Amino acid sequence: MAIERTFSIIKPDATRRNLTGKINTLFEENGLSIIAQKRIQMSRAHAESFYGVHAARPFFKDLVEFMVSGPVVVQVLEGENAVAKNRDLMGATNPANAAEGTIRKLFAESIEANSVHGSDSAENAAIEIAYFFAGLELVG
Ligand code: CMP
Numbered sequence: 001m002a003i004e005r006t007f008s009i010i011k012p013d014a015t016r017r018n019l020t021g022k023i024n025t026l027f028e029e030n031g032l033s034i035i036a037q038k039r040i041q042m043s044r045a046h047a048e049s050f051y052g053v054h055a056a057r058p059f060f061k062d063l064v065e066f067m068v069s070g071p072v073v074v075q076v077l078e079g080e081n082a083v084a085k086n087r088d089l090m091g092a093t094n095p096a097n098a099a100e101g102t103i104r105k106l107f108a109e110s111i112e113a114n115s116v117h118g119s120d121s122a123e124n125a126a127i128e129i130a131y132f133f134a135g136l137e138l139v140g
Contacts, residue, residue, distance in 0.1 A: 007128035012070035013113035
């Protein structure tokens, strides 16, 4: 299986509850290495642009408000099959549907405040990584 990179965000509900370390431990225990990471305050324009694909959805405005409501930790995770592995580890978008042991089952508060974001494909991972990181910041 190929070594891949995926983009991850630890969202404001999780940074607010000091869960960054616990979530990072789950990544590392499951074969995902954190090869880039920074804690930032997203601007409204940044959040609107990042989630632009959802602009027509009814939850878009609330989603942007939530993502700028506090700091986030943006990350690049590397490992075998990293995109699918991270999606399995995160669990379903809605924590009510997330499997036992997944990050969202363990920590998410709601479908909006769902603690983590992860890329849904290798193509989108490359786009999302480039949106937040310069090449020199990725240290594999
Ligand atoms: P994420 O993987 O970051 O991608 C889009 C986000 O929109 C999603 O996680 C959820 O946090 C958020 N969201 C809020 N409401 C909904 C909804 N009804 N359906 C899907 N996603 C939602």
